[in-house]
Amino acid sequence: MDSATDTVLAEQFDEIEQQHSADTLGMWIFLATEVMFFGGLFAGYAVYRFSFPHVFYAASHHLDVLAGAIDTAVLLCSSLTMAFAVRAVRLGQRWMSILLLGVTAVFGAGFLVIHGFEYHHEWTEHLVPGGSFAFEGADPHRAQMFFWLYFATTGLHSLHVLIGVALMLVLAVLVLLEKITAARFMTVEIAGLYWHFVDVVWVFLFPLYYLAGAR
Amino acid sequence: MSDEIISPRIYFKNFGALIVLLLLTIGAAYLDLGPLNFVLAMLISLTKTALIALFFMHIRWGGKMLHLAAGAGLLWLGILLALTLGDYISRGWLPVAQH
Amino acid sequence: MKLQPQSYLAEHTVRSWLLTHDHKRIGILYLLTIIVFFAIASVAAALMRIELVTPQGDLVTSETYNKLFTIHGVLMVWFFLIPSIPAVLGNFILPMMLGARDVAFPRLNLLSWYIFIAGGVLALWSLIHGGVDTGWTFYTPYSSTYSNSHVISMAAGVFVAGFSSIITGMNFMVTVHKMRAPGLRWFRLPLLVWSLYATSLIMVLATPVLAITLALMSVERVWGVGIFDPKIGGDPVLFQHLFWFYSHPAVYIMILPGMGVVSELITCFSRRRIFGYGYVAAASMAIAVLGFVVWGHHMFVAGQSVYSGMMFSILSYMVSIPSAIKVFNWTATLHKGSISFATPMLYALGFIGLFTIGGLTGLFLAALAVDVHVTDTYFVVAHFHYIMVGGMVMAFMGGLHYWWPKITGRMYPEFAGKLAAMITFIGFNLTFFPQFILGYLGMPRRYHAYPPEFQFFHILSTAGASILGVGYLLPFLYFLWSLKWGRVASGNPWEATGLEWQTPSPPPTHNFEKTPVVTREPYAYDAVTGKEEPQEGLMQQTSAV
Structure with missing residues (x-):
């Protein structure tokens, strides 16, 4: 064991492999809790879509499929740069790592900006549930449920993206200060798992909300 | 890993x-x-x-454990969705309950 | 001369406690915290019992009474029972049982305590500003629309505390997977480890659903419309589905660790191997998994479909199988054992009896038609107190006595211990057995006034509660006393098996001087002498001589 890994190894572990596999397993367990955290909202979606499907189709028609598709593409791009960022850190390419982490953060921020415009548009169209809600359709009351779920779920997702962007910036600074080096790549790998998870959630939100009433 | x-x-x-x-x-x-x-x-x-x-x-x-952890998340989400929906799907089955 | 490694208690500064990464110290921080919450929740219970001595509502108004049972429920469930065995005894013992120096993520472990404190402060803030009157279940639409109490801060407290239990669960799971000593295979793990692993599984997969549910309820309260709101096509019963998806498995968070502790106690004080080790271990996992598919039995009269009710009823019966396996195996372990009635054993035996009553009455409640009769009566109250107090609190007290010498390096006074265990058992039964009868006769729960014919049983119950109070106060006093005047404990005062007994009492900071190597199954008590069997390696040596 060289001196670089020596300081990386926490005192409760015997070997660096043990520590790495513990870190990864811990993160995957955390991601399972995240699945269940979003699960409550998915359950709500399932129950109400089952109960009044046609209201959902009509309401879904008011979301912009193109914007949703761009959202998805941006997040997929960010996942690619994230994967390369982890690789660069492992290879000890300091400036490359900083660049890729920065680009990932920019994609994340881009997603938030596009979504901000969508929210603004929906606000002006009176699609936000509550007193000012207006909807020309068969069942304006229950249409609110679709938009309530849409805002709650995408809002929670955007919060996750925001946390991810902050995380990327912090990691970039840590790489710059050489607090994160190739021996400590695990921090970036773990953050990467989180980032990809946020991408996966969107992969489901896009068809459930934007595409349900595309026709 | x-x-x-x-x-x-x-x-x-x-x-x-x-x-x-x-x-x-x-x-x-x-x-x-x-x-x-x-x-x-x-x-x-x-x-x-x-x-x-x-x-x-x-x-x-x-390793195998990661597959298990990732699978567990999906499986448990499945339990939540299936048993909750089971209630809503079967509510209309009993004709007297329609009132 | 070889230098003795320092005990984990050697440092005395406040800083050394508040910034500690040591799982043993974090366990003690949790212990001190939950005692505070237990005390507050007990005062609420005492006020309720005093109010119920007379049929009229003369001590508190109905509104105050609603707030009393809410604070009692919220604090006892989320701020005492759920962290009790896992976060206190589990934190202290689990790494030692595995032969590890610490848990996998010591810093997260400390963070979980701070998060717990933050949640507790929010809950107390809500209490001080007037409390909540929804009951611990926070059912909508009452909580989201009609209640005029501090629902959001209390729900926020529970939400935050939930993350502390998620972190503890994640930490335990990774620790069990990755930190076992050489030779400690899965089927050589002590049964407490199995039960804590099963508990962690529930904490990790169920708690986030509670978090999102309480968050959605709070957003609905603030925003005025929401996912459970019938105005926009919402269904309040969905709240109950999501709430019980967490809260039924949470009942198993509140009993599985107790079962694990009892397995340790029964084997040690009857000097026998556990009967059917594999079955007891598998039963823990089966309870954890089956516990997730039975939640609908809380909603038989809530408007859930009849077919759903039938299915949940059948599934609920299935959970009784692994639970019964455990009871049978403990009993079979006792058979022909050389039993000694030390204090921890008294608690363990009490646990078996009370858990059996609680479990069997659970079957009554899982039966659709019977449940319609006793829903929301004192029968339900008695049933879950038999599980949660008669089961978990008894096991917690038993475990605390058993590991007290390991934790503090001092013995508690044995006579006082036995006395307290007896008083607790008698007081508990006197408090809660009459409630079965009350409930069956039709006394609904959550009322501060009642028809005079129920008074006799209520007086019995309140009398029992005051005895129970003594039973809890007594250990508190003699534990404090023992810290200074208790007999100094050896490394293994019970002559028990298990890695935690192979270190000095109190243990050094990193538990073991040298990582132990395990060569055999747990509970290797010799069938004839009751002493620990010599290790394989040592046996070869003696036979060679």
Whole structure:
């Protein structure tokens, strides 16, 4: 064991492999809790879509499929740069790592900006549930449920993206200060798992909300 | 967690496949397949999830435990959805309950 | 001369406690915290019992009474029972049972305590500003629309505390997977480890659903419309589905660790191997998994479909199988054992009896038609107190006595211990057995006034509660006393097996001087002498001589 890994190894572990596999397993367990955290909202979606499907189709028609598709593409791009960022850190390419982490953060921020415009548009169209809600359709009351779920779920997702962007910036600074080096790549790998998870959630939100009433 | 460094080709191929699936899911949404629309959309999303998890999240090179942890999340979400929906689906079955 | 490694208690500064990464110290921080919450929740219970001595509502108004049972429920469930065995005894013992120096993520472990404190402060803030009157279940639409109390801060407290239990669960799971000593295979793990693993599984997969549910309820309260709101097509019963998806498995968070502790106690004080080790271990996992598919039995009269009710009823019966396996195996372990009635054993035996009553009455409640009769009556109250207090608190007290010498390096006074265990058992039964009868006769729960014919049983119950109070106060006093005047404990005062007994009492900071190597199954008590069997390696040595 060289001196670089020596300081990386926490005192409760015997070997660096043990520590790495513990870190990864811990993160995957955390991601399972995240699945269940979003699960409550998915359950709500399932129950109400089952109960009044046609209201959902009509309401879904008011979301912009193109914007949703761009959202998805941006997040997929960010996942690619994230994967390369982890690789660069492992290879000890300091400036490359900083660049890729920065680009990932920019994609994340881009997603938030596009979504901000969508929210603004929906606000002006009176699609936000509550007193000012207006909807020309068969069942304006229950249409609110679709938009309530849409805002709650995408809002929670955007919060996750925001946390991810902050995380990327912090990691970039840590790489710059050489607090994160190739021996400590695990921090970036773990953050990467989180980032990809946020991408996966969107992969489901896009068809459930934007595409349900595309026709 | 793998000890080897993964080649860029794998990442690029994976990304390409994900973009193709994205276009596919949008296209499928404009076809009239009845209830199959939903099924198809979910199948494509699950495939995308599998690709992201296997290659970007390195689960392909990870141990059995990681598969179990990732599977447990989905399985338990399935329990939540299935048993909750079971109630709503079967509520109308009993004719007296219609009042 | 070899230098003795320092005990984990050697440092005395406040800083050394508040910034500690040591799982043993974090366990003690949790212990001190939950005692405070237990005390507050007990005062609420005492006020309720005093109010119920007379049929009229003369001590508190109905509104105050609603707030009393809410604070009692919220604090006892989320701020005492759920962290009790896992976060206190589990934190202290689990790494030692595995032969590890610490848990996998010591810093997260400390963070979980701070998060717990933050949640507790929010809950107390809500209490001080007037409390909540929804009951611990926060049912909508009452909580989201009609209640005029501090629902959001209390729900926020529970939400935050939930993350502390998620972190503890994640930490335990990774620790069990990755930190076992050489030779400690899965089927050589002590049964407490199995039960804590099963508990962690529930904490990790169920708690986030509670978090999102309480968050959605709070957003609905603030925003005025929401996912459970019938105005926009919402269904309040969905709240109950999501709430019980967490809260039924949470009942198993509140009993599984107790079962694990009892397995340790029964084997040690009957000097026998556990009967059917594999079955007891598998039963823990089966309870954890089956516990997730039975939640609908809380909603038989809530408007859930009849077919759903039938299915949940059948599934609920299935959970009784692994639970019964455990009871049978403990009993079979006792058979022909050389039993000694030390204090921890008294608690363990009490646990078996009370858990059996609680479990069997659970079957009554899982039966659709019977449940319609006793829903929301004192029968339900008695049933879950038999599980949660008669089960978990008894096991917690038993475990605390058993590991007290390991934790503090001092013995508690044995006579006082036995006395307290007896008083607790008698007081508990006198408090809660009459409530079965009350409930069956039709006394609904959550009322501060009642028809005079129920008074006799209520007086019995209140009398029992005051005895129970003594039973809890007594250990508190003699534990404090023992810290200074208790007999100094050896490394293994019970002559028990298990890695935690192979270190000095109190243990050094990193538990073991040298990582132990395990060569055999747990509970290797010799069938004839009751002493620990010599290790394989040592046996070869003696036979060679």
